[in-house]
Each structure stands twice: as C-alpha cells, then as structure tokens.
Amino acid sequence: MSNTNVSMDEITMEDEKAESMIKILIRSFIKNKLALASFIVLIFLLLIVIFGPWIAPYDASETDYDSILEGPSLNHLAGTDEFGKDVFSRLIIGARTSLSVGFSAVLLGAVAGTILGLLSGFFGGWIDRIIMRTSDVLFAFPDLILAIGMVAILGPGLKNVVIAIAFFSTPSFARIIRGETLEIKQRLFIEAEQSLGAKKGRIILKHVFPQTVPTIIVYISMNVGGAIISAASLSFLGLGAPPGSPEWGAMLSASREFVGQGFHLILFPGLAVFITVLALNLFGDGLRDVLDPKTRD
Amino acid sequence: MSQLLKVKKLKTAFMSKEQSVQVVRGVSFGINKGEIVGIVGESGCGKSVTSLSIMRLLKGTSGHVQEGEVIFNGKNILEMSEREMRKVRGKEMSMIFQDPMTSLNPVLKIGRQLMQGIMLHLKLSKKEAERYAIEMLESVGIPRAESIMDEYPHQLSGGMNQRVMIAMAMSCKPELLIADEPTTALDVTIQAQILELMKDLRDKQDTTIMMITHDLGVVSEVCDRVIVMYAGKVVEEGPTKEVFENPQHPYTEGLIKSMPKIGLKQKRLYAIPGQVPDPMSMPRGCKFAARCPYVMDKCLENEPELLDVKETKQQSRCWLTEEKSKGGETVES
Amino acid sequence: MGSYIVKRILGLIPLLLAVSFVIFIFVHLIPGDPARMMAGRDATNEEVEALRVSLGLDKSLVEQYFVYMKGLLSGDLGHSLRSNVPVTELFSDRFLPSLQLSLMSIGWAIAMGIIMGVIAAVFRGKWPDYLSTFIAISGISVPNFWLGLVMIQIFAVGFGWFPAGGIETWKSYIMPSFALGAGIMAMITRFTRSSLVQTLQEDFIRTARSRGLNEKSVIFGHALKKSIITVLTIAGLQFGYLLGGSVVVEAVFSFPGMGRLLIDSIQFRDYPVVQSLLLIFSLQFILVNLVVDILYGIFNPKIRYN
Numbered sequence: 001m002s003n004t005n006v007s008m009d010e011i012t013m014e015d016e017k018a019e020s021m022i023k024i025l026i027r028s029f030i031k032n033k034l035a036l037a038s039f040i041v042l043i044f045l046l047l048i049v050i051f052g053p054w055i056a057p058y059d060a061s062e063t064d065y066d067s068i069l070e071g072p073s074l075n076h077l078a079g080t081d082e083f084g085k086d087v088f089s090r091l092i093i094g095a096r097t098s099l100s101v102g103f104s105a106v107l108l109g110a111v112a113g114t115i116l117g118l119l120s121g122f123f124g125g126w127i128d129r130i131i132m133r134t135s136d137v138l139f140a141f142p143d144l145i146l147a148i149g150m151v152a153i154l155g156p157g158l159k160n161v162v163i164a165i166a167f168f169s170t171p172s173f174a175r176i177i178r179g180e181t182l183e184i185k186q187r188l189f190i191e192a193e194q195s196l197g198a199k200k201g202r203i204i205l206k207h208v209f210p211q212t213v214p215t216i217i218v219y220i221s222m223n224v225g226g227a228i229i230s231a232a233s234l235s236f237l238g239l240g241a242p243p244g245s246p247e248w249g250a251m252l253s254a255s256r257e258f259v260g261q262g263f264h265l266i267l268f269p270g271l272a273v274f275i276t277v278l279a280l281n282l283f284g285d286g287l288r289d290v291l292d293p294k295t296r297d
Numbered sequence: 298m299s300q301l302l303k304v305k306k307l308k309t310a311f312m313s314k315e316q317s318v319q320v321v322r323g324v325s326f327g328i329n330k331g332e333i334v335g336i337v338g339e340s341g342c343g344k345s346v347t348s349l350s351i352m353r354l355l356k357g358t359s360g361h362v363q364e365g366e367v368i369f370n371g372k373n374i375l376e377m378s379e380r381e382m383r384k385v386r387g388k389e390m391s392m393i394f395q396d397p398m399t400s401l402n403p404v405l406k407i408g409r410q411l412m413q414g415i416m417l418h419l420k421l422s423k424k425e426a427e428r429y430a431i432e433m434l435e436s437v438g439i440p441r442a443e444s445i446m447d448e449y450p451h452q453l454s455g456g457m458n459q460r461v462m463i464a465m466a467m468s469c470k471p472e473l474l475i476a477d478e479p480t481t482a483l484d485v486t487i488q489a490q491i492l493e494l495m496k497d498l499r500d501k502q503d504t505t506i507m508m509i510t511h512d513l514g515v516v517s518e519v520c521d522r523v524i525v526m527y528a529g530k531v532v533e534e535g536p537t538k539e540v541f542e543n544p545q546h547p548y549t550e551g552l553i554k555s556m557p558k559i560g561l562k563q564k565r566l567y568a569i570p571g572q573v574p575d576p577m578s579m580p581r582g583c584k585f586a587a588r589c590p591y592v593m594d595k596c597l598e599n600e601p602e603l604l605d606v607k608e609t610k611q612q613s614r615c616w617l618t619e620e621k622s623k624g625g626e627t628v629e630s
Numbered sequence: 631m632g633s634y635i636v637k638r639i640l641g642l643i644p645l646l647l648a649v650s651f652v653i654f655i656f657v658h659l660i661p662g663d664p665a666r667m668m669a670g671r672d673a674t675n676e677e678v679e680a681l682r683v684s685l686g687l688d689k690s691l692v693e694q695y696f697v698y699m700k701g702l703l704s705g706d707l708g709h710s711l712r713s714n715v716p717v718t719e720l721f722s723d724r725f726l727p728s729l730q731l732s733l734m735s736i737g738w739a740i741a742m743g744i745i746m747g748v749i750a751a752v753f754r755g756k757w758p759d760y761l762s763t764f765i766a767i768s769g770i771s772v773p774n775f776w777l778g779l780v781m782i783q784i785f786a787v788g789f790g791w792f793p794a795g796g797i798e799t800w801k802s803y804i805m806p807s808f809a810l811g812a813g814i815m816a817m818i819t820r821f822t823r824s825s826l827v828q829t830l831q832e833d834f835i836r837t838a839r840s841r842g843l844n845e846k847s848v849i850f851g852h853a854l855k856k857s858i859i860t861v862l863t864i865a866g867l868q869f870g871y872l873l874g875g876s877v878v879v880e881a882v883f884s885f886p887g888m889g890r891l892l893i894d895s896i897q898f899r900d901y902p903v904v905q906s907l908l909l910i911f912s913l914q915f916i917l918v919n920l921v922v923d924i925l926y927g928i929f930n931p932k933i934r935y936n
Binding site for chain 1 (some may be wrong): 636645647648649652656659661698767768770771772773776779780783794870871872873874875878879880881890892893894896904908911912915
Binding site for chain 3 (some may be wrong): 314350354357358383385387388391392394396399400401402403404405413414417418462465467615
C-alpha cells in the first residue's frame with residue numbers, strides 16, 4: 001500500500017522537476033554564444049517566412065526582360081534570372097515554401113513515429129514485433145532513394161514530398177521513442193499506476209509521453225536541417241516544387257543551365273539553404289547540450 | 298640511508314567552475330632508499346593528487362602544480378622539460394593505479410602494452426623485448442606467462458591485471474614505485490598476495506615504494522614509515538610502529554580508533570565525528586579543529602606547523618605538539 | 631568469431647526476402663502504364679496490348695512476382711523495357727564508375743574526417759578545435775548538389791582544373807567524390823572528436839603516460855585504437871547517405887552512374903530496371919552494415935572472445 005503512495009508523490013515530484021528544469025535550460029542556453037547567434041538567425045528567418053510577401057522588394061513572378069541574368073546590384077541585391085525576375089525577392093518568398101516543407105515533413109514523421117514508438121514500447125508483444133520488423137525493412141533503403149520512390153508512386157508536388165520525407169523519418173523516430181518508452185516503463189510508478197486501475201491510454205498520455213518530449217524535441221532539431229536539404233534535393237531533381245516556383249531547390253535546378261553565365265543564380269539559393277540549415281544545426285546542437293548533458297563532451 | 302625523494306612545500310590546485318581550488322596546500326616529506334612509505338588519509342585529502350603531481354601526470358585533468366620542489370635523485374623534476382621528464386617516467390620512477398581493470402588498454406594485447414615501455418626505455422629489439430616481457434610476467438607470479446602475452450585485459454581477473462600492471466611498472470627497474478591504492482579494488486586474499494609481492498620487490502630488487510592507501514591495515518602490514526595527510530597537508534609522520542602505538546595527532550588517533558578490531562566486542566564502530574572540510578571553503582585555523590576532541594581556542598585561529606615531537610621520531614601538526622616541544626625545529630624550514 | 635559472422639548472415643535472409651517483396655510492390659504501385667509509354671501516344675490500343683503481352687505485363691501480379699523472384703535467384707534481372715537490353719548489361723557499364731565514386735568519397739571522408747577529428751580533440755577548446763567543428767557542422771549543413779554546382783563554377787569554369795562532367799579522366803572523379811563525401815566527412819569529424827575526447831579521459835591513458843610514452847604514441851597508439859571502432863561504425867552507417875546522395879550528385883555532374891539511371895528509369899516507368907536498381911541499392915546498404923558489424927566484432931575484443 002505504501003508503495004503506491006510513494007509513487008504518487010514521485011509523479012508530482014517529476015512534474016515539478018520538469019518546470020524548474022526549463023528555467024535551468026534557458027539560462028545555460030544563453031551562455032552558449034554560437035547557439036544564441038543561430039537562434040537569432042532563426043528568429044530572423046521566421047520573420048521572413050511570416051512577412052515574406054510584404055517585405056520582398058519585387059513580386060516573385062515579376063518579369064523584366066530588359067535586365068535578364070544580371071549580377072547583384074543595388075536594384076537587385078541578388079541579381080536577376082533569365083526572365084528578369086528578382087532573385088532576392090524570390091528567395092524571401094520562397095523561404096516560406098522551403099522551410100515549411102522541411103518542418104512539416106519532420107513534424108509529421110515525428111508524430112507518426114512517436115505514436116508508433118509509444119505503442120511499440122508500451123505494449124510490446126506482436127505490435128512491437130510488427131512495427132520493428134517493418135521499420136527494419138524500411139531502414140534497408142537509403143533515405144533519399146526511398147523518398148524518390150515514394151514521389152514516383154504518388155506523383156510530383158510539394159505535398160507528396162512532405163509525405164515522402166515524413167515516411168522515411170518515421171522509422172527512426174519510432175525506434176528512438178520506443179527505446180525511451182521501454183526505459184520509462186521500467187520505472188516503478190507506471191506499474192503502481194496500473195495497479196490502481198488507471199486506463200492504459202491515460203498512463204501513456206499523462207505520464208509516459210511527457211517524459212519523451214525532450215528527446216522528441218532534440219530529434220526534431222537534429223532532423224529538420226536534413227529534411228530541408230532532402231526537400232531541396234527532390235525539387236532539384238524536378239520531383240518537388242513545380243519548376244519556376246521560388247522554392248530554393250527548384251531555383252537551383254533552373255540555374256543549372258546558366259553555369260558560367262549566372263553564378264549568382266547558383267550561389268544565392270544554395271547559400272540560403274546552407275545558412276538556414278547551419279543555423280538549425282547549431283541551434284539543435286546547443287539545444288542538445290542543454291537538454292541531454294550525456295551527449296556533451 | 299640516502300634520500301631518494303624529497304618533496305618540499307608542494308602546492309597543487311584544480312580549476313572547478315572557473316574557481317581555483319587548492320587541493321594540496323603545502324606538502325613536504327622525504328623518502329629514503331629502500332623504504333616502503335605509506336601515505337594515508339581519507340578520500341579528498343590530496344594523497345593521490347600529491348602522487349600525480351610528483352609524477353607530473355596531471356595532464357588531462359584541470360590540475361596544475363602551483364609551487365614547490367620535488368627533488369628526485371638530486372634533481373628538481375618539477376623544473377625539467379616535459380621531454381626530460383618522459384625519460385624519468387616509467388624508467389626511474391613509475392606508478393601503478395587503483396583499478397587494474399580500467400587502467401589497462403582494453404583493445405591492446407597485454408604483451409603489446411608491456412613491450413611498449415620496454416622498447417622505449419631499454420631500447421631492446423622486438424624479440425628481446427618479448428622475451429624480457431615474459432620474464433617480467435613470471436617474476437610477478439603470473440602463471441603461463443607466454444600465453445598471457447596474447448590475451449586481453451578483460452580476459453584476466455582483477456588480481457592478475459594488477460600483477461600485470463606491476464610487471465609493467467617494474468619492467469624498467471625503476472628506483473621508485475608509487476602505488477596508488479593498489480589493493481583497494483581487489484579481494485582480501487588477493488590483497489595479501491599483492492602486498493607480499495611488493496615486499497618482495499623491496500627486498501630483492503631494492504625498489505623504494507611509496508604506497509598510497511586509506512587502509513591502515515595495509516600500512517601496518519607493509520610500511521616502514523607512515524605519512525598521514527588531512528585536508529591537503531601532512532599532519533603526522535613517523536615510523537609505523539610508533540605512530541600506531543603512540544599517535545601524536547588527534548586525527549591519527551581517531552583513524553586508529555576507528556579500525557575494527559577482532560576480538561574486541563564493540564557495539565558500534567567508532568567514527569570520527571564530522572566531515573572533511575570542503576576544499577573550496579576551508580575554515581580558518583586548524584582544518585581538523587571542528588572534529589577534534591582536544592580542540593582549543595588557539596586551534597580555531599591559526600593553523601599549526603609540522604613539528605618534531607620530542608623524544609620520538611615522529612612529527613605532528615598540532616598545537617598540542619607545540620606545547621610538548623616548544624622550541625623545536627619546524628620541518629618546513 | 632565464425633559463428634558470429636554466420637549468425638549475422640543468416641539473419642539477413644528474411645530481411646532480403648522482405649525487401650525484395652516490398653520493392654516489387656513499390657514498383658508496381660507507380661502509376662502509369664509502361665506499355666503505353668513505350669508504344670507512344672499515337673499507338674493504337676491493340677499495339678499497346680500486344681506490347682504489353684510481349685513484355686509479360688498482362689499476367690497477374692502474383693505471377694509477375696514469381697517470374698521476378700525466379701529471375702532474381704538465377705541472376706536474371708530481366709530486360710529494360712525501354713531498350714530491351716538485359717538489365718545486367720546496363721548495370722555493368724555503370725556499376726564500376728558508381729562504385730569507384732563511392733569508394734573515393736568514403737576514402738576522402740574517413741581520411742579527412744579522422745584527421746580533423748583528432749586535431750579537434752587534441753586541441754580541445756582552442757582555435758583548431760573550433761575551426762574543425764565549424765567545418766564539420768558546415769559539411770552537414772551544405773546541400774551536396776549545391777556544393778557540386780559551386781565547385782563546377784569555381785574549379786571547372788573558373789580555373790579549368792577539372793572537367794565539369796562525364797567520366798573521361800580520373801580528374802572527373804575528384805569533384806563529385808568531394809561533394810558526395812563532404813557530409814560524411816563532417817559526421818566522422820564530429821564522432822572522432824567526441825569519441826577521442828571521451829577516451830582520453832579514461833584511466834588507461836594515464837597509465838600509458840605514466841610509462842613515459844609521448845603524446846603522439848598515447849593518442850595514436852592507445853586512444854585512437856579504441857575510438858576507431860566507433861568511427862568505423864558511423865562511417866558504415868553513413869553509407870546509405872552516400873547512396874542517396876549519389877543520385878543527386880551524379881545528376882549535377884552528368885556522371886553516368888547508377889544514380890542517374892534510377893531517375894531516368896523512374897521517369898520511363900522502366901519497371902525491371904527500377905526494381906533491380908532499388909534491389910542493388912538496398913543490398914549494398916545491407917552488406918555494408920553487415921561488414922561494419924563484423925569489423926566491429928573484430929576490433930572490439932570483448933565481443934570477439936564471447
């Protein structure tokens with residue numbers, strides 16, 4: 001009897017611990033200057049994503065046949081493309097697409113993977129076996145190739161790119177969350193709660209899931225950058241955004257013809273991807289340092 | 298008896314959270330050739346750090362020697378270049394560590410690890426080094442030495458690994474062997490064997506041994522002299538028998554009292570009350586004052602010096618001693 | 631040790647079966663009618679039907695699966711629907727260049743990655759460490775096809791040192807292998823660094839130093855030996871990234887390898903080619919993982935002697 005009393009206390013203690021942890025996290029995060037710098041860059045990017053169409057100097061499809069393939073100038077900060085469209089504006093407007101595709105893909109994969117991982121870890125048995133065997137098979141394929149395959153089946157387009165990337169991200173998430181769930185399950189209070197007759201769903205939702213959140217956040221941060229690159233790669237191959245759209249990967253695909261004539265067409269869209277993913281990775285690193293000291297060195 | 302090692306006012310500090318903490322606060326002692334000297338104290342008193350400072354093995358930690366001299370065979374090794382020191386390390390002076398299971402490289406064969414030092418210092422060829430290594434293993438009592446050469450540390454027991462370490466340390470015939478808690482991680486029966494081995498080394502090979510331990514039982518078994526450390530300084534020193542029979546410092550007295558004795562029906566084991574002071578916030582005066590049954594007002598104000606105790610061969614850092622030997626010479630001059 | 635290897639290999643068989651099954655289903659889910667695509671838009675329905683029969687596409691899915699499996703087991707991968715050339719022939723031209731490219735990339739990546747990782751670990755906290763780490767994080771953040779394009783612009787168009795594409799000379803391999811390997815090199819740098827930093831804290835390093843060994847021997851003779859296991863494991867796991875990346879990099883450099891073939895074949899709904907390609911890719915991946923597993927066992931004596 002006393003066993004269950006202790007566990008109830010443990011439960012409330014865990015919740016309180018979580019709140020004070022957040023304060024500690026924020027404090028140590030600020031100390032890491034590189035992470036802070038990347039955080040600022042990300043806020044900046046967020047603003048671009050939200051206010052894009054309003055801050056861009058030109059329209060994304062505004063042509064100007066008098067000044068095609070011009071290098072960077074005061075008028076056109078990043079030059080113009082073969083239709084005279086302003087590259088800089090297209091970058092800003094395209095940010096919305098490029099970033100949201102990456103993010104939504106990872107989030108989708110995270111949600112799917114978390115659900116599967118929780119079920120797999122918590123219930124074990126045949127559910128676990130099916131889920132793990134399936135992900136083993138999916139793991140046998142290199143990521144991008146799996147994505148290409150999916151897009152081939154579903155057809156080109158950004159929506160399908162999101163699905164494809166989410167598809168290959170799901171098994172890794174599932175595996176990680178499953179591991180976490182197993183570890184959490186080991187701890188006493190779950191069994192105690194079960195002995196009190198609480199419904200399984202409640203246990204998972206109220207007690208197991210919140211403890212997996214830091215891991216989920218860390219993993220999302222680790223994968224968003226890669227997802228953005230994958231999305232850009234797929235667009236580059238013509239499988240994602242329709243050609244002519246200001247999505248960064250599509251812009252790079254179009255720029256291929258102009259190697260030699262328009263380096264700025266290659267440089268700037270790729271630079272945009274690079275800086276975004278760099279900031280995300282540095283930020284993710286900082287986040288990981290703070291959330292999981294074990295990975296710190 | 299000639300003095301092999303003389304440590305003078307050694308001070309070593311560590312960086313902890315951007316603060317410098319002195320862990321060894323001015324340690325002085327000497328070791329004569331052929332002696333087995335024990336350095337005793339609780340964990341945190343600075344005995345291990347002292348030995349690491351002597352060997353200049355603080356790399357990889359946040360520790361560094363701040364002041365002091367370590368005279369070994371007439372030379373101050375603290376002032377040597379790293380290059381010169383490397384010639385001393387492993388050859389003239391060597392060390393064995395507490396946990397034999399983690400102190401050997403798990404992915405290299407035993408023979409290979411042994412031969413590295415041999416080839417480096419003794420400049421033998423690979424074949425000669427191999428033969429020599431096998432001899433060394435046999436000399437520390439390891440059976441089937443030849444096949445052990447091809448095995449990995451995790452295949453051997455703790456006791457065997459400790460013997461391997463001793464073989465490694467002794468392979469270049471050092472004059473001084475520093476043993477940092479060599480038996481702490483071992484079973485009692487193996488402990489006895491290792492201690493016998495060490496006595497053997499002293500008797501047959503003339504090796505001087507500096508034994509660091511927290512176990513007074515080990516000290517009484519093996520050590521000719523004992524140095525007691527507390528809170529980064531030496532608080533008592535003297536021949537083992539005399540220190541045990543007639544401890545001069547209250548801390549030593551407490552340590553001896555807290556040794557469990559067979560035959561004596563004790564309801565509770567004696568433990569020195571209180572705790573070792575935090576090196577980051579040391580009190581004024583004598584660092585043992587808070588736990589001392591003989592504490593006087595004087596003790597809380599000033600830290601005593603290490604002085605000879607009259608009519609004994611011991612030294613003690615205690616105001617009581619000063620009372621007993623007014624006008625004695627301080628050791629630290 | 632032998633039984634360890636055998637067990638791992640046997641464990642692969644069910645996996646390979648499942649994988650080949652999944653590939654088959656996958657490929658047949660791709661919408662579009664290859665017979666129609668090949669016959670062309672102007673072909674009549676009868677012509678398309680005749681073509682379909684001759685290609686064996688009229689049989690039921692189950693039958694097609696058995697034909698496929700039978701072919702696999704006897705080494706017959708079918709014929710390209712597009713060119714009617716046996717798939718194995720198509721591959722033989724492209725397999726070697728792709729393999730060479732992969733090997734070069736991994737070679738680059740491991741060599742440079744370990745060097746940078748060691749530098750970062752040894753000079754931990756000082757500027758070489760920060761520089762190494764920054765290069766590493768940049769390597770992971772850069773899209774490999776962009777890196778390729780930039781390199782073409784600078785080194786091919788600009789300096790003319792390397793050709794912009796094709797596989798005429800050994801020089802054509804330099805830039806693509808660098809673009810491909812950059813991300814992997816970055817990962818290896820990071821893992822070498824963290825593994826080495828951790829290993830350098832361990833007790834046996836202190837023992838090695840106490841014997842008078844110089845720092846170089848300590849790092850390379852002791853610490854790295856222990857860390858190399860982790861590094862190789864990571865390198866192996868990155869191989870999948872390499873295979874995926876090859877598709878894009880080969881496109882950028884007009885490199886006639888397996889990656890390009892995949893894109894082209896998907897476009898043309900060339901089922902047999904796509905199937906076989908997917909199979910080869912996943913087989914490569916599985917094999918590399920197996921080799922890494924085995925190497926891990928060899929390098930880690932604890933596993934070997936169990």
